[in-house]
Amino acid sequence: MNLILTVFEIAAPVFLLAGIGFVWVKLGFEYRLQFVTRFAMTLAVPSLIFVALMQTEIPGGDLTRFTAATIVANIILAFVFWCVVRVLKLEQRTYLSPLIFGNTGNLGLPLCIFAFGQAGLGYAVIFLSVTALFSFTYGIYLVAGKGAFGQVIRQPMVWATLLGALFLWQGWETPLFLTNTLDLLGQMAVPMMLVTVGVAIARLTSRSLGQAVWLSFLKLLVCFILGWGVAVVFELDAIAFGVLVLQMCTPVAVTSYLLAERFEADADAVAGMVMVSTVLSVAALPAILAIVL
Numbered sequence: 001m002n003l004i005l006t007v008f009e010i011a012a013p014v015f016l017l018a019g020i021g022f023v024w025v026k027l028g029f030e031y032r033l034q035f036v037t038r039f040a041m042t043l044a045v046p047s048l049i050f051v052a053l054m055q056t057e058i059p060g061g062d063l064t065r066f067t068a069a070t071i072v073a074n075i076i077l078a079f080v081f082w083c084v085v086r087v088l089k090l091e092q093r094t095y096l097s098p099l100i101f102g103n104t105g106n107l108g109l110p111l112c113i114f115a116f117g118q119a120g121l122g123y124a125v126i127f128l129s130v131t132a133l134f135s136f137t138y139g140i141y142l143v144a145g146k147g148a149f150g151q152v153i154r155q156p157m158v159w160a161t162l163l164g165a166l167f168l169w170q171g172w173e174t175p176l177f178l179t180n181t182l183d184l185l186g187q188m189a190v191p192m193m194l195v196t197v198g199v200a201i202a203r204l205t206s207r208s209l210g211q212a213v214w215l216s217f218l219k220l221l222v223c224f225i226l227g228w229g230v231a232v233v234f235e236l237d238a239i240a241f242g243v244l245v246l247q248m249c250t251p252v253a254v255t256s257y258l259l260a261e262r263f264e265a266d267a268d269a270v271a272g273m274v275m276v277s278t279v280l281s282v283a284a285l286p287a288i289l290a291i292v293l
Contacts, residue, residue: 006293010114011286014107017191021198031199040192045105046160048186049125053164054173056122062240063168066123069234069244070130074100077226077248078138084218094266097142097259098273099219101135102250104128106193107281111246113190115289116239123243129161131247135255144263200254201278204271212272216252216280219273223248224288242292249288251277 025031056063081099085092102108105128112124136155166172173179206212227248231241252274261267 004290007286007290010111010289013114014110014194015282017110017194018107018198018201021195021200022202023198024195025199025202033196033199033203036192036196040189040196042156044185044189044192046156047182048109048121048189049129049157050160050164050167051179051182051186052118052121052125053161054167054179056118056168058119058122060169062237063122063126065234066236066240066244067126067130069230069236069240070127070247072234073226073230073244073248074131074134076230077223078134080222080226081219084222091266093143093263094260094269095215095273097139098252098256098270099215101131101139101253101256102223102247103197103253103278104131104247104250106197106254107285108247108250110190110194111285111289112243115246115293116242119239120243123240124247125161125164127243127247129157132157135253139256140259143259143265197254197278201275204257204275206268206272206275209272209276211269212276216273216277219252219277220249220280220284242289245292246285246288249281249285251281 021031078096078100081096082092084090084099085096090096104124109121109124109128112120116123132155136158167174174182224245227245231244236244252270254274257267257270257274259265260270
């Protein structure tokens with residue numbers, strides 16, 4: 001009973017905030033998605049990442065091992081779903097990116113913060129940063145048919161990660177007034193991202209829900225097994241283990257839909273996967289939390 005209550009206390013705020021965004025849009029209120037998303041990804045999330053890394057107390061060896069585990073897990077995941085797409089003769093431009101990339105920012109970060117605290121946040125931002133680099137390069141290549149490596153160096157999240165890692169490595173700290181400012185900006189990120197998820201889901205429409213259902217279940221199953229296996233192989237500690245599994249199991253990222261729409265893949269099919277996998281995560285992520293806690 002205590003475990004159920006703990007899981008509820010962790011997961012409920014995440015989905016309630018997303019629900020607020022969903023209801024807000026359905027009631028017809030204005031929400032400027034492009035502005036909020038740009039603000040979050042340019043200022044709030046990079047501030048959260050930088051401060052979390054600078055102030056983390058996770059030993060360097062543990063962070064290195066977790067980073068290696070994250071890279072290996074994502075490479076294997078990409079290969080497994082490349083094989084799945086080839087065997088099932090699905091269109092690679094449409095289906096491979098959403099099968100690989102999860103919502104590690106908007107949903108993954110808040111869940112890890114609520115479940116594992118500051119230490120969990122340190123691991124979660126490493127996972128987010130690795131997948132963001134992967135997404136801005138290989139992910140765009142999958143959909144657009146061309147590379148976007150130049151975009152990586154223009155992403156504030158990338159620089160926040162590099163600077164945060166440098167400050168952590170050297171033991172540096174920013175002046176207190178700057179740290180407090182960045183901390184306040186970072187505190188905006190979690191509620192902003194969660195409400196934005198609800199808004200984005202409320203605005204999506206799709207006629208391709210049948211195939212999206214079994215693909216979403218397949219993605220969740222593969223990601224859970226792979227995340228668990230990699231965490232065991234790398235002998236991660238309890239918090240790192242839980243963060244890796246949770247982040248691997250997050251639903252399809254809304255950015256996958258935006259990329260499909262921008263580069264003229266089957267955006268309707270991707271929208272269906274975003275919707276179904278997010279709804280599935282309402283039950284699946286709390287259950288996974290109960291397992292890893």
